[in-house]
Amino acid sequence: MGSLFAHREFPELELSPQPAERKVQVRLLRNVLTVIGRRNLLRQPMRWADVSRFAETAAVVEATTAHMDGLPAEADFGSFDELKARRDETNVVRLR
Amino acid sequence: MLPCPSDLSLLSLRSAPQHLPSTLIKAIQRIPRARPGTGTVDCIVQEASFRELGDWQRLIHDPYIAPDPARLDRSWHWPRYLTASYLLNDVHGRLTEAFQIMVSSPTGRAVPVGVAMLVSGYPHPGEVGEMGTFVWFLSSTPPAALQAFGVTDRFVVMPLLLDSAVQASRWQGLHGRVALHADHRGTPKQQDDLVKRYVACGLTQRNYLKGTPLSWFRKMDSRYFTYGMASAHACTLKWDPLR
Numbered sequence: 001m002g003s004l005f006a007h008r009e010f011p012e013l014e015l016s017p018q019p020a021e022r023k024v025q026v027r028l029l030r031n032v033l034t035v036i037g038r039r040n041l042l043r044q045p046m047r048w049a050d051v052s053r054f055a056e057t058a059a060v061v062e063a064t065t066a067h068m069d070g071l072p073a074e075a076d077f078g079s080f081d082e083l084k085a086r087r088d089e090t091n092v093v094r095l096r
Numbered sequence: 097m098l099p100c101p102s103d104l105s106l107l108s109l110r111s112a113p114q115h116l117p118s119t120l121i122k123a124i125q126r127i128p129r130a131r132p133g134t135g136t137v138d139c140i141v142q143e144a145s146f147r148e149l150g151d152w153q154r155l156i157h158d159p160y161i162a163p164d165p166a167r168l169d170r171s172w173h174w175p176r177y178l179t180a181s182y183l184l185n186d187v188h189g190r191l192t193e194a195f196q197i198m199v200s201s202p203t204g205r206a207v208p209v210g211v212a213m214l215v216s217g218y219p220h221p222g223e224v225g226e227m228g229t230f231v232w233f234l235s236s237t238p239p240a241a242l243q244a245f246g247v248t249d250r251f252v253v254m255p256l257l258l259d260s261a262v263q264a265s266r267w268q269g270l271h272g273r274v275a276l277h278a279d280h281r282g283t284p285k286q287q288d289d290l291v292k293r294y295v296a297c298g299l300t301q302r303n304y305l306k307g308t309p310l311s312w313f314r315k316m317d318s319r320y321f322t323y324g325m326a327s328a329h330a331c332t333l334k335w336d337p338l339r
Contacts, residue, residue, distance in 0.1 A: 032183075046184050048230070048232060048277060049277075049280075051177060051180050051181065051184070051232070052171070052172070052177070054180045054183075054184070055173060055176035055177050055179065055180040056173075056176070060176055060179050060180055060183070061176060063179060064146075064175050064176045064178075064179045067146060067175075067179070068146060068150050068175055071146060071147045071150060072147070073150070073151075073154065074151055076155070076205050076206075076207075076245070077148075077151060077155070077198065077205065077206040077207060077208060077245075078205070078206050079204060079205065079206065080138075080140070080198065080199075080200035080201070080204050080205060080206040081200075081204060083140050083142060083198060083206050084138070084140055087125075087140065089122075090121060090122050090123060090263075090267070091122045091123040091124070091125050091141060091339060092123045092141045092142065092143060092195075093140055093141070093142040093143060094143050095143045095144075095145055095148075
């Protein structure tokens with residue numbers, strides 16, 4: 001089955017080949033579209049002041065938690081000298 | 097006839113104002129201690145993403161900021177705000193960045209003294225047609241958290257988080273234009289203190305813009321603070337010896 005979002009530039013947006021899982025994924029995307037679409041039709045796109053409430057929605061909370069669970073949890077913030085050695089010409093330690 | 101791409105690049109070169117190349121725009125490498133006259137210490141400005149903000153949330157925010165009723169930022173959740181900002185801003189072509197300023201503990205471990213989340217590409221309040229960098233959130237490490245990581249000094253943090261925001265604006269070609277909106281939460285005294293601290297950083301309160309359109313859909317209130325090109329220059333010039 002081909003994917004609605006199959007695109008080599010956005011591989012993470014590939015939908016599941018499992019029909020039940022795919023249905024759930026599409027439902028979530030539809031919900032996001034509904035929220036953003038409604039707010040735009042009302043001419044009330046989300047503002048900075050809305051962010052804290054938006055960030056507490058189950059979708060954002062659980063997606064963030066799932067993403068964070070895949071990252072290493074450190075006991076501290078690492079070696080100062082190792083960070084210092086990674087500064088670029090603008091004096092910033094970049095992540096890319 | 098439309099100019100060919102090479103003509104366009106020449107046109108843009110000829111019409112562009114003269115500014116420093118972005119590689120010459122530098123972040124600070126030293127941070128002053130809070131008590132005047134007590135000198136500066138080595139510091140690092142570091143980009144932060146989910147991993148770094150997760151560490152901040154778990155090691156600094158949750159144990160030291162969330163329980164403190166005096167902190168206006170006690171309910172914040174940085175990783176979730178990063179998710180929200182990516183979702184809300186990427187589709188508008190706005191760039192979300194976060195930066196931490198780190199110092200060293202006596203044992204050589206990095207310790208953050210403050211963190212800021214910035215979004216570049218917003219209309220700049222008070223300058224029609226110009227874009228700027230909006231400071232979405234900024235926060236400093238409480239003294240108790242610094243002590244827990246072995247750092248007994250206190251530092252000048254907010255002005256240097258704002259300095260980093262000005263430099264980030266310049267890296268994006270936005271000429272140092274920076275805006276922020278003062279948190280409406282807290283007691284009147286807490287809000288007054290916040291306003292005083294922003295003004296002390298050289299930010300201009302745009303209260304005369306109250307009611308004027310910020311975009312097609314929004315009007316400004318009196319709680320916007322900005323650096324324009326000139327005030328950004330004045331702000332960062334002050335900290336140039338630290339770069």
